[in-house]
Amino acid sequence: MNVSIITVGDELLIGQVVDTNSAWMGQKLNELGFPLIEILSVSDQNEAIIEALNREFEKSDIILMTGGLGPTKDDVTKKAIADFFKVDMVFHEETYERILKMFGRRNIPFLESHKHQCNMPTNAKILNNDLGTAPGMWFELDGKILVSMPGVPFEMKHLMETRVMPEMKQRYQGPPILHLTIRTCGLGESMIADKIKEIEDNLPEGVKLAYLPDIAQVRLRYSISGKPQQEMESILQDLKQRTVNILGEAIYGYGEPELEEVIGQLLIHHNKKLITCESCTGGYLSHRITAIPGSSVYFLGSFVSYAYDFKTDVLNVRKETLETYGAVSEETVKEMIQGGLSKTGADIAISISGIAGPDGGTPDKPVGTVWIAVGNQHKIVAKKYLFTKDRMRNIQYSATYALIMLREFLMDQK
Amino acid sequence: MNVSIITVGDELLIGQVVDTNSAWMGQKLNELGFPLIEILSVSDQNEAIIEALNREFEKSDIILMTGGLGPTKDDVTKKAIADFFKVDMVFHEETYERILKMFGRRNIPFLESHKHQCNMPTNAKILNNDLGTAPGMWFELDGKILVSMPGVPFEMKHLMETRVMPEMKQRYQGPPILHLTIRTCGLGESMIADKIKEIEDNLPEGVKLAYLPDIAQVRLRYSISGKPQQEMESILQDLKQRTVNILGEAIYGYGEPELEEVIGQLLIHHNKKLITCESCTGGYLSHRITAIPGSSVYFLGSFVSYAYDFKTDVLNVRKETLETYGAVSEETVKEMIQGGLSKTGADIAISISGIAGPDGGTPDKPVGTVWIAVGNQHKIVAKKYLFTKDRMRNIQYSATYALIMLREFLMDQK
Numbered sequence: 001m002n003v004s005i006i007t008v009g010d011e012l013l014i015g016q017v018v019d020t021n022s023a024w025m026g027q028k029l030n031e032l033g034f035p036l037i038e039i040l041s042v043s044d045q046n047e048a049i050i051e052a053l054n055r056e057f058e059k060s061d062i063i064l065m066t067g068g069l070g071p072t073k074d075d076v077t078k079k080a081i082a083d084f085f086k087v088d089m090v091f092h093e094e095t096y097e098r099i100l101k102m103f104g105r106r107n108i109p110f111l112e113s114h115k116h117q118c119n120m121p122t123n124a125k126i127l128n129n130d131l132g133t134a135p136g137m138w139f140e141l142d143g144k145i146l147v148s149m150p151g152v153p154f155e156m157k158h159l160m161e162t163r164v165m166p167e168m169k170q171r172y173q174g175p176p177i178l179h180l181t182i183r184t185c186g187l188g189e190s191m192i193a194d195k196i197k198e199i200e201d202n203l204p205e206g207v208k209l210a211y212l213p214d215i216a217q218v219r220l221r222y223s224i225s226g227k228p229q230q231e232m233e234s235i236l237q238d239l240k241q242r243t244v245n246i247l248g249e250a251i252y253g254y255g256e257p258e259l260e261e262v263i264g265q266l267l268i269h270h271n272k273k274l275i276t277c278e279s280c281t282g283g284y285l286s287h288r289i290t291a292i293p294g295s296s297v298y299f300l301g302s303f304v305s306y307a308y309d310f311k312t313d314v315l316n317v318r319k320e321t322l323e324t325y326g327a328v329s330e331e332t333v334k335e336m337i338q339g340g341l342s343k344t345g346a347d348i349a350i351s352i353s354g355i356a357g358p359d360g361g362t363p364d365k366p367v368g369t370v371w372i373a374v375g376n377q378h379k380i381v382a383k384k385y386l387f388t389k390d391r392m393r394n395i396q397y398s399a400t401y402a403l404i405m406l407r408e409f410l411m412d413q414k
Numbered sequence: 415m416n417v418s419i420i421t422v423g424d425e426l427l428i429g430q431v432v433d434t435n436s437a438w439m440g441q442k443l444n445e446l447g448f449p450l451i452e453i454l455s456v457s458d459q460n461e462a463i464i465e466a467l468n469r470e471f472e473k474s475d476i477i478l479m480t481g482g483l484g485p486t487k488d489d490v491t492k493k494a495i496a497d498f499f500k501v502d503m504v505f506h507e508e509t510y511e512r513i514l515k516m517f518g519r520r521n522i523p524f525l526e527s528h529k530h531q532c533n534m535p536t537n538a539k540i541l542n543n544d545l546g547t548a549p550g551m552w553f554e555l556d557g558k559i560l561v562s563m564p565g566v567p568f569e570m571k572h573l574m575e576t577r578v579m580p581e582m583k584q585r586y587q588g589p590p591i592l593h594l595t596i597r598t599c600g601l602g603e604s605m606i607a608d609k610i611k612e613i614e615d616n617l618p619e620g621v622k623l624a625y626l627p628d629i630a631q632v633r634l635r636y637s638i639s640g641k642p643q644q645e646m647e648s649i650l651q652d653l654k655q656r657t658v659n660i661l662g663e664a665i666y667g668y669g670e671p672e673l674e675e676v677i678g679q680l681l682i683h684h685n686k687k688l689i690t691c692e693s694c695t696g697g698y699l700s701h702r703i704t705a706i707p708g709s710s711v712y713f714l715g716s717f718v719s720y721a722y723d724f725k726t727d728v729l730n731v732r733k734e735t736l737e738t739y740g741a742v743s744e745e746t747v748k749e750m751i752q753g754g755l756s757k758t759g760a761d762i763a764i765s766i767s768g769i770a771g772p773d774g775g776t777p778d779k780p781v782g783t784v785w786i787a788v789g790n791q792h793k794i795v796a797k798k799y800l801f802t803k804d805r806m807r808n809i810q811y812s813a814t815y816a817l818i819m820l821r822e823f824l825m826d827q828k
Contacts, residue, residue, distance in 0.1 A: 011626050012436075012437070012440070014440050015438060015439065015441030015442070015443075016626045019436070019437070020432050022426075022429070023430075024429060026427050030428040036427045036428070037427070037462070038454060038455060038466075039433075039453075040452060040453070040455075041452060043452075070603060111604050113611075114604060133604075152627075154802075189484065190527055190528060194525040210430075212431060213566075219430065278697075281701075282703070283700030283704065284704075286696055286697030286700075287697040287700075287809075289696070291696070293772055299720050299721075301718045301721055301724040302697050302718035302720075303715070303717065303718075304690075304697065304718065305715050307758075309759060314715075358707055359708070390568065392705065393568065
């Protein structure tokens with residue numbers, strides 16, 4: 001049961017929109033055991049869509065398609081699908097009434113362009129979309145399936161979760177694939193590859209290993225299929241143990257939970273309240289921490305002290321410290337910790353001060369120089385880093401290394 | 415001169431990595447006037463890569479390929495390219511020495527796996543990569559071109575900018591395409607489509623219009639080609655004027671600058687210093703503002719008052735206010751403004767307090783309820799919003815509407 005994804009839209013080809021839908025669908029298909037063999041993005045032109053459908057139907061049994069269903073004129077997917085199946089379009093009364101009702105509830109005027117959205121290929125089975133105007137459509141031909149969904153991510157996800165995946169699951173039971181994702185931080189991809197070379201050179205039959213590097217993090221993913229469930233589980237368990245023996249504390253977790261979530265659990269475990277005192281990261285660290293639902297249990301807040309005066313007036317960093325050592329210095333990040341702790345009831349604080357760039361660098365402290373500290377009332381650990389020349393990457397590196405340092409600090413507390 | 419992009423990697427198909435490279439390359443190709451006709455993502459398997467090359471070479475003159483060049487075992491692109499061209503691999507001495515030198519400078523141990531990266535198909539012209547170990551490769555056959563680059567975004571961008579695009583520009587001069595991007599905020603896609611229906615129904619020959627919706631923002635993009643430069647410019651100028659006449663203040667800018675950048679310019683123009691007082695957005699608004707280089711000129715910092723005590727102890731929100739009206743209320747966001755202004759020397763403050771979800775909603779204040787205020791010493795404007803049920807979208811909507819309110823506040827100041 002091979003699957004292909006087709007995403008439709010000039011906005012993808014001219015790079016005004018990043019295709020996040022495919023990655024999400026890929027993840028879900030993978031969990032269900034449906035092999036996604038390729039992702040194809042094409043222009044919103046009739047011939048391009050029809051050619052893509054022809055091509056992918058040759059290779060796959062199921063095509064998931066997104067985009068081109070909006071109310072505006074550049075959305076041409078439906079017509080192309082009708083042409084592909086050689087059927088006409090028909091006005092779909094139910095969809096019309098659903099949109100009317102939805103708009104009535106929300107007090108939105110019904111526009112002529114929405115009427116256009118009610119025209120459907122005659123062979124479409126309509127998948128109601130509770131979150132938007134354009135419904136999904138399900139087509140079948142010669143035992144193959146085409147599903148067309150809106151490109152708006154949350155509408156596509158909603159349709160996938162409530163309609164498409166349940167139907168796929170019910171109809172086909174793919175061969176089971178098991179995955180084990182091991183999450184590491186602070187080591188590079190090559191370094192890890194070198195350390196686990198012996199494991200990788202002698203992978204058991206049917207096992208694949210993938211490296212998924214990110215900013216200061218690498219995920220290792222072992223995948224196995226083609227054997228009885230119990231045997232596969234035991235092989236993965238063995239690989240896990242051997243990997244843990246080698247990589248040790250660089251491993252912060254397994255599977256889905258992100259670093260910030262694992263740290264949240266650690267803070268809950270130690271019953272500690274956290275505060276952050278940011279400068280060059282500008283609130284990004286705090287954003288990462290609060291992206292986790294329930295973070296209010298352990299996170300009190302953040303001081304984003306972008307200006308000098310904010311550092312002195314709010315965080316009580318001494319003027320002499322800033323004048324003598326500069327804002328990007330061990331002394332300053334340490335005083336930021338003390339200020340953050342004393343202004344709130346927090347148990348632990350993180351502070352970050354650096355030169356994100358592109359300007360502000362000096363020969364002494366080039367762009368990418370960042371001081372990070374973690375501490376409590378008794379102890380402060382500070383480290384200096386030299387990251388990159390790119391502003392956004394420096395912000396991301398700083399936040400991730402701050403989390404890594406916090407994790408080490410918490411683990412030392414046991 | 416058609417172009418195709420092929421991205422290689424199981425990590426794309428199993429959804430562990432979002433393909434941001436293609437959007438970036440698409441943008442650059444579009445600026446240069448090279449039509450990108452499709453993007454294809456395939457598995458890192460020999461046959462899949464070779465088949466993709468065969469297919470895309472049928473349709474395109476230039477193939478840009480990323481991924482599968484890393485030092486680890488799952489990176490198989492080079493071998494597949496060699497098989498496709500029916501050539502052998504050869505050890506590339508120069509690359510070996512470049513990596514040795516690079517590692518020496520950075521004090522990184524040279525690993526066996528890096529040696530593997532020095533094997534290249536014999537017909538490859540090597541494109542030195544100053545930012546990483548894997549070089550790019552340039553191939554030619556029967557007047558067609560294949561460029562293979564690492565999948566690490568900043569390495570790919572570096573190679574594109576310093577080697578690939580200059581060569582492409584020099585060799586081929588595509589037909590000029592002109593674009594006009596009009597940026598709007600606060601209006602939905604359908605609403606805009608309805609308002610500019612007459613323009614859209616009567617687009618001059620050779621003009622295309624695309625809608626690019628985002629959270630509380632829509633970009634309109636007029637594209638034109640196939641006419642003399644001056645005529646195209648005058649057509650776009652006319653379309654711009656007519657669109658401005660209809661959409662008015664919903665338009666905040668043109669071309670590249672993001673909303674937060676335009677607001678930065680407004681703050682500089684009015685010579686005002688900004689502070690933000692966030693709760694449910696957890697630092698995301700501050701992050702958006704500080705993502706802009708040079709924002710330290712007008713941005714003093716942010717109080718991320720996640721906990722009740724932070725609101726009372728640091729921002730001086732009164733306990734009675736929180737007890738009587740709740741943290742998500744007009745009264746609280748107004749007091750947050752006053753606290754933020756009095757604690758710093760800021761001229762203008764934004765405050766946000768809401769229920770991001772998934773928990774914390776009540777019948778009275780369901781998930782997605784957000785109060786936002788903007789104000790100075792003399793005047794505070796507060797509004798209540800009801801966004802969605804999704805945590806991250808609520809955070810994004812809140813930050814964008816806060817920026818929209820700030821823009822309105824600043825424009826009223828003129």
